[in-house]
Each structure stands twice: as structure tokens, then as C-alpha cells.
Amino acid sequence: MAWRLVRTAGARAVGAPAARQLSTVRKIELYDTTLRDGTQGEGVSLSLNDKLRIAEKLDDAGFDYIEGGYPLSNEKDVAFFERARSLALRSASICAFGMTRRRGVLAAADPGMLSLLRSEAPVCTIVGKTWDFHVTAVLRVSLEENIDMIGSSVGFLHGEGRRVIYDAEHFFDGWKANPLHARDSIRAAASASAQTIVLCDTNGGTTPEEVGVYTRAAIEALSDFPGVTVGVHCHNDCDLAVANSLAAVQAGASQVQGTINGIGERCGNADLISVAANLGLKRPESFSVLANAARSEPFSGLTELSRFVNETANLQLRPGQPFVGKSAFAHKGGMHAHAMQLASSSYEHIDPSLVGNSRRILVSELSGRSNISALTAASSHGRKVPLDAEKTKAVLAEVVRLEAQGYQFEAAQSSFELLVRKIAGEFKPHFKRIKYNVDVEGACMGNSLMDDALGAQTIEATVKLTLPDGTVKHEVAEGDGPVGALDAALRKALDEAYPTLRELHLVDFKASWVAITDAIESKLYKDDTRLVQERATKHAHNRVVEAAISASRQACALR
Numbered sequence: 001m002a003w004r005l006v007r008t009a010g011a012r013a014v015g016a017p018a019a020r021q022l023s024t025v026r027k028i029e030l031y032d033t034t035l036r037d038g039t040q041g042e043g044v045s046l047s048l049n050d051k052l053r054i055a056e057k058l059d060d061a062g063f064d065y066i067e068g069g070y071p072l073s074n075e076k077d078v079a080f081f082e083r084a085r086s087l088a089l090r091s092a093s094i095c096a097f098g099m100t101r102r103r104g105v106l107a108a109a110d111p112g113m114l115s116l117l118r119s120e121a122p123v124c125t126i127v128g129k130t131w132d133f134h135v136t137a138v139l140r141v142s143l144e145e146n147i148d149m150i151g152s153s154v155g156f157l158h159g160e161g162r163r164v165i166y167d168a169e170h171f172f173d174g175w176k177a178n179p180l181h182a183r184d185s186i187r188a189a190a191s192a193s194a195q196t197i198v199l200c201d202t203n204g205g206t207t208p209e210e211v212g213v214y215t216r217a218a219i220e221a222l223s224d225f226p227g228v229t230v231g232v233h234c235h236n237d238c239d240l241a242v243a244n245s246l247a248a249v250q251a252g253a254s255q256v257q258g259t260i261n262g263i264g265e266r267c268g269n270a271d272l273i274s275v276a277a278n279l280g281l282k283r284p285e286s287f288s289v290l291a292n293a294a295r296s297e298p299f300s301g302l303t304e305l306s307r308f309v310n311e312t313a314n315l316q317l318r319p320g321q322p323f324v325g326k327s328a329f330a331h332k333g334g335m336h337a338h339a340m341q342l343a344s345s346s347y348e349h350i351d352p353s354l355v356g357n358s359r360r361i362l363v364s365e366l367s368g369r370s371n372i373s374a375l376t377a378a379s380s381h382g383r384k385v386p387l388d389a390e391k392t393k394a395v396l397a398e399v400v401r402l403e404a405q406g407y408q409f410e411a412a413q414s415s416f417e418l419l420v421r422k423i424a425g426e427f428k429p430h431f432k433r434i435k436y437n438v439d440v441e442g443a444c445m446g447n448s449l450m451d452d453a454l455g456a457q458t459i460e461a462t463v464k465l466t467l468p469d470g471t472v473k474h475e476v477a478e479g480d481g482p483v484g485a486l487d488a489a490l491r492k493a494l495d496e497a498y499p500t501l502r503e504l505h506l507v508d509f510k511a512s513w514v515a516i517t518d519a520i521e522s523k524l525y526k527d528d529t530r531l532v533q534e535r536a537t538k539h540a541h542n543r544v545v546e547a548a549i550s551a552s553r554q555a556c557a558l559r
Contacts, residue, residue: 204237
């Protein structure tokens with residue numbers, strides 16, 4: 001164990017030495033089960049290569065254990081353990097998951113036990129029943145037989161040279177219902193040489209106060225097994241998985257199981273991103289986590305890890321996810337933005353860079369002049385737009401006016417910058433719109449829902465505009481929806497004069513004529529200044545727009 005000298009808080013006499021006390025920094029193991037428990041979440045699926053790539057990322061991040069899967073359940077998990085043997089992991093241990101032996105079957109002959117051995121994983125995690133209700137109603141065995149199933153399964157794997165972690169399923173519900181049997185079950189695992197007993201809140205219905213009480217009770221029940229540690233595995237059905245995990249650690253647990261981003265069955269598991277950040281950044285004087293990370297500042301990689309797992313699993317990022325979400329350090333209210341200019345800690349609990357995230361100032365009708373000042377000072381075109389107090393006030397007023405009409409600048413930075421340049425007198429249009437028209441006749445001509453109402457339909461758009469040299473362009477184009485048709489017609493009219501627009505692509509069906517013209521003006525401005533960057537203006541991909549026109553046609557058919 002490591003020891004630190006920690007300065008105690010409080011007043012002291014002038015000239016007196018600062019009071020000091022010895023404080024133990026306790027290592028907390030982080031056990032990741034994204035590759036097994038995480039994939040039980042609805043809509044979560046990982047290929048074999050996905051699982052291997054995530055395992056390498058977890059190892060680089062400093063996680064202690066990586067649960068690769070359940071080798072008895074499917075061939076993909078069997079293949080994972082075969083491929084994992086060749087991974088050049090720095091420090092993480094690969095774990096194979098399984099259940100206690102079946103009733104009436106010797107551990108040495110049980111298919112599940114044998115599959116764990118064939119996986120060649122150095123650590124085997126065994127789940128067993130703690131709640132007497134599950135023992136008698138689900139397993140349909142006696143309480144005595146359940147104790148023997150736990151002990152013989154753990155003992156068999158330990159005898160084969162495996163390190164064994166025992167997951168006490170439904171521990172908290174089991175202890176409430178029958179503390180004697182719950183106590184006997186975890187002691188059976190410990191006496192058979194399990195290295196860690198993990199207390200599982202399987203139904204996710206326990207509160208932090210209860211977790212603390214029952215964790216201390218479990219530690220007391222195992223006190224005569226000095227080499228055995230206690231862990232916790234919390235589900236998030238009451239949105240308390242992280243809080244419960246921290247409560248267990250505070251009560252003495254030394255291992256936390258969970259998943260990246262909290263993915264998993266039903267409402268998910270404890271989010272190990274939040275667990276790691278809370279323990280490592282909020283309580284570094286008491287707890288040590290991710291000490292084996294590849295980077296010198298391990299927590300700075302949490303945002304990257306979180307997004308990597310979501311992208312690999314093809315999951316949507318959660319903007320409001322604590323610590324690592326895009327909105328975790330985003331400030332929209334005018335009062336907040338003003339305070340942030342004076343002191344960043346006024347509305348942020350940590351420096352976002354500590355977890356690899358960044359601060360964002362947003363603009364909307366809720367903004368104040370501080371939001372405008374902050375955004376104009378950080379123009380993504382690389383050139384600050386000078387705004388005095390009056391122009392700043394004018395920009396804010398225009399944002400409020402336009403948002404009242406339905407505009408949205410929060411996620412359209414390029415549109416906002418064009419607005420600023422117009423008010424600052426720096427904007428020179430690359431074309432002037434004369435008129436446009438979209439022909440959507442026939443969208444509701446079907447006589448029934450089945451009469452072409454669900455089929456694709458081509459929309460026609462006409463655009464007439466003037467170029468700076470006086471040339472008038474009048475073009476017609478078709479698209480898979482009104483936005484796609486407008487985009488095609490506008491590109492057709494501008495293509496000869498501005499061929500670089502071919503690099504611009506629509507990616508969001510929420511676009512309108514305003515968004516399209518703003519996107520094109522932004523692109524042309526970038527070309528003029530030779531500062532081509534990826535834009536965040538709201539665009540629309542015409543393939544996505546097809547869903548919008550299809551929905552409207554179905555609505556017409558249902559009239």
C-alpha cells in the first residue's frame with residue numbers, strides 16, 4: 001500500500017507547523033464487462049474485431065480486468081479468447097465469465113466449467129445464487145445444494161490454476177430476504193479460494209445507504225479470510241449505479257465492475273467512466289485508479305475512450321453524459337457565460353481538459369452578450385471578428401429575433417458566423433437569390449395507404465439567382481425530397497462559378513433553404529480565405545430527407 005502525508009484543513013496559530021496525518025491511498029480495481037454484460041443491452045452488438053479493439057483500448061486506459069465474454073454461449077466469444085491470447089496487453093487481465101456447475105453434475109464434468117478452462121483465460125468469473133428465492137424457485141435446488149454448487153465450482157477452477165472472482169448475484173436482495181444464506185454463500189466461495197467476492201445489485205433497486213450497510217456486513221462476514229477482497233457490480237434501474245458503486249467503495253469495497261458509458265441490459269450498468277473520474281479526480285487522496293494507464297495523465301483519455309466505444313458499437317453519443325458528453329461543459333445561459341469569463345470554476349466542477357473534454361459556449365435566445373463575445377473571439381474561420389458593444393448587442397438582438405421565427409443557431413456555428421459578419425459589415429455575398437420554388441404536387445395523390453404511399457417520390461425544385469458578375473442562373477433539378485431537390489438545383493446553378501462546392505455534403509435532414517444557402521456561403525468564404533475546415537452547420541443528406549417526405553406522404557394517406 002502507498003502512504004501519503006495529507007495536510008489537514010482548519011485554522012492554526014501563526015508560526016505553528018501545519019498539522020499532518022497519515023492517510024492510506026487505497027487501490028480500487030476497475031473490472032470492465034462491456035464486452036459481455038454491455039452487449040446484453042438493447043441495440044448493442046459487437047463483432048469479434050470490435051471486441052478485440054475495445055480490449056486493447058481498455059488496457060491502454062489502465063483497466064485492471066477485461067471480461068471478454070461467456071465461452072459456453074456462442075462461437076464469437078470462443079474465438080475472442082483464442083485471439084486474445086496474442087494481444088500484447090500491458091497490464092489488464094482477461095476474464096472469462098461463467099456460472100456455477102449445474103445441479104447434479106460434478107464440476108469436473110460440467111460443460112460450463114470445461115468451457116472456461118478451454119478459454120485459457122487467466123481469470124474466471126463465476127456467478128452464483130445468493131437470494132434464497134432464486135435458489136428454490138429458479139434453480140430448484142435446496143439451499144444446501146446451492147452452497148455446494150458455489151464451493152465446488154470455485155474450488156475446481158482454482159485447483160486448475162485459475163484466479164477466481166465470484167459474482168454473488170442478487171446479493172443485496174438476498175441479504176435482505178435471508179441474511180444467513182447470503183452470508184453462507186459468499187463464505188463458501190471465499191473458503192474455496194475465490195480472490196474477490198463481488199456483491200451484485202442485479203435488479204438495480206438498492207439505494208446507496210443500503211449498499212453501504214450491506215457491503216460493510218459482507219466485509220465483516222469475510223473477515224476471517226484475510227486474502228479475500230470485496231467488489232461491487234451495480235445495475236442502473238434506479239439511476240443509482242454510479243452512486244451505489246461509490247457507496248460500496250466508501251464502505252470498503254476494492255473492486256468496481258461496470259461498463260463503458262454504462263451500457264447493458266435494461267437500464268444498463270455502472271458507468272466506469274464516471275466511476276473512474278469520481279474516484280480519481282474527486283478523491284485522489286483516498287483512492288487510486290487507472291494507475292497502469294499508458295498515458296501519464298490517465299483521466300485525460302476518458303472522453304476518447306467513451307466515444308470510441310460508442311462509435312465502435314454504433315451507438316448515439318449522450319450529449320449530457322457526465323464528464324465526457326459533448327454538453328458536459330457547454331454553457332448556454334447568458335449569466336453562466338458571463339460568469340465563466342470571470343472564473344471558469346463558477347459553473348464547472350472540474351477543468352474539462354482533465355478528462356479530455358472541452359468547454360463550449362452556445363448561442364441562442366437565452367444567451368447574453370458574454371456568449372456573443374466568447375463565440376466571436378473564437379471564430380472557427382481563424383479570424384476574429386471585431387465587435388464593439390453596440391454591434392454585440394445588435395447580434396444578440398438578431399439571434400433572439402430569428403430564433404423566435406424558428407431558426408436555431410446552437411448547432412449551426414457557420415450560420416452564426418455569417419450573421420456576425422453581416423452585422424459587422426464584412427459579409428460580401430457570392431450570389432443573390434431571386435426566387436425559388438419546390439414542386440411537391442402529387443405527394444398526397446394516392447387513394448390509399450397502399451397506393452404508392454410508401455414508395456419513393458422525386459421532388460422538383462427551381463432556383464433563380466444572380467452571380468456577382470451579373471450572370472443570371474435559372475436551373476431546375478430533382479431530389480428525393482424538397483431539401484434534396486433545392487440543394488441539387490442550387491448546386492447546379494453555382495457549380496460552374498464555384499466548383500469547390502462539390503466538396504460540400506448534406507448530412508442532416510433538418511436543413512432548410514436558410515441552412516443550405518448559409519452552408520454554401522460559409523464554404524465559399526472558406527475558399528476565399530484558404531481556410532478549409534470541417535463545418536458544424538446543419539446540413540441535410542437527401543437520402544435522409546427521403547424519410548421526411550415519406551412520413552408526410554403517409555400522413556396524407558391516413559387523412
